[in-house]
Amino acid sequence: MCSLNSHLSTTKTMSNQASERLKQNAERIMQLWEKRVRDEVSASTHQDSLVLQDSLPLYLNQLIEALSDRMVRTFTQITDNQVESTRIGKQHGHERAGYADYSMSHLILEYHILRQVIFQVLEEEAPLGVEDRDIIIGSIEQAVNDAATQFSETLRDIQELFMVTLTHDLRGPLNVVKLGTQLTLRRLERGDSHIDVAARMLGAVNRLDLMIQDLLDASRLRAGQSLKMKFEECNLEGLLEDVAEDLSFAYGERFVVVSDADIRTYCSRKEIRRVIENLAINAVKYGDPSTPITLTLQQTETQINLTIHNQGKPISLDAQSILFQQFRRTISAEDQTGWGLGLFLAKSITEAHQGTLEVESGEGQGTSFIIKLPKVML
Structure with missing residues (x-):
């Protein structure tokens, strides 16, 4: 042995x-x-x-x-x-x-x-x-x-650096185009045949600017960083009216604002505006173009609800399961422009406000994105 x-x-x-x-x-x-x-x-x-x-x-x-x-x-x-x-x-x-x-x-x-x-x-x-x-x-x-x-x-890391560098470099010439278009729009008289063209140009520049900001913010979130937000008193009804008015320049008079009353809270006005714009533009892309898009603002004792609703083909349950994931797009979205980041960022911003973003969609009832924010006593 x-x-x-x-x-x-x-x-x-x-x-x-x-x-x-x-x-x-x-x-x-x-x-x-x-x-x-x-x-x-x-x-x-x-x-x-x-x-x-x-x-x-x-x-x-x-x-x-x-x-x-x-x-x-x-x-x-x-x-x-x-x-x-x-x-x-x-x-x-x-x-x-x-x-x-x-x-x-x-x-x-x-x-x-x-x-x-x-x-x-x-x-x-x-x-x-x-x-x-x-x-x-x-x-x-x-x-x-x-x-x-x-x-x-x-x-x-290489991809993040590329995206940050690209979006940063795009900002310079984009700002020149934006300022020039705004100046042209101010100088045009009401009724001028070119005012609609200038308004649409400005809307396109604003959408491109939003896409670039979405890409930058998505990069920050994937890197584990938080979005920079300045919280202040916000008049949500006034903010909703402003967004609807601005979007009407680019998409026509399709936006209807319904509000209970003068609703105020404490939020990052700039970021909440981005959420509303993203959801409203999303409604334009996928909704029935012959029907209005309704932006409804309501409140209870503890909660504020902001709903963006459009008529049109409903979102399937399978598609709803990936709707808020970054760079994921439903089959119906494949022929649309954009990064596939808008809903991901809208959800991230809403959650940064201690709120939730939900979707309800069904045959005959259209699609509603519902932002639920806690009511903050001012």
Whole structure:
């Protein structure tokens, strides 16, 4: 019968053999891996050798250490090794995300090829032990997870930076067009045949400005930031009248305001206006163009309800389930312009006011978006 010490010695020897074989063949493994990657991963063809291999030699060094002396490593050593392995995997994912041609599937395929090449080379002389195989497989699976996670995060950061930069750069020329259109509109006499054209131009510029702001705010929310809001006393009835009047320039006299009385609360006037505009424009896009859009303001002792209603084809229950998700659009919305962010932001802004945004839609009753805000005593 073998003693425990004898078993540990045998296991350690086998582990050292696998580690030593990997160390001796590391350069060859990288060469074989690179050759296969160039043949099988289309995105790799534009990268030179140093760029393509980047952090993988560091990963092999970590794997060599994981295979050596595994029975005598302390808990601290194991933890340090895992931390360093995670760092290397994330480094690889970060680097790959910076290459325009690389996708997540390309990244994962690289690791699958690496695992195959490692086993091919290390088992040329003799099969690996079960524990050594488990260590290699577990290490590569963890590396794939770390690299894929970092790839996604880095790609998201790149996209966020692109969107913020793009929207920022668009703001300058857009403001020039907006100010010029406003000046032209002021100088036109009532009854002038060009006043309708100028009004529609201004409406289009305002919608574009709103789309840019939506994109910026969505980027902030995805980054975990909160929207900047200035809370103050708001006359909601007056705000609703202002929105309806402005929208009438672009969409015609379709907006009907119904209000109980002079309703006031404490809110971010600018952001609540955006919510109303988003929902009203949404009603224009998807409602029956021959029917009015009704903006109704009501209050109870504890709550303020603001409803935007339009007639037209109802929203199915399936579509309602994704209605407030960012960049998600229903089938009926696919031929419409916009980012697919308006309802997502409307809901986010409403919730920032401790309120809710709901939808009710059915055959013959049209569609209603209902903003429910807590009544704040002034």
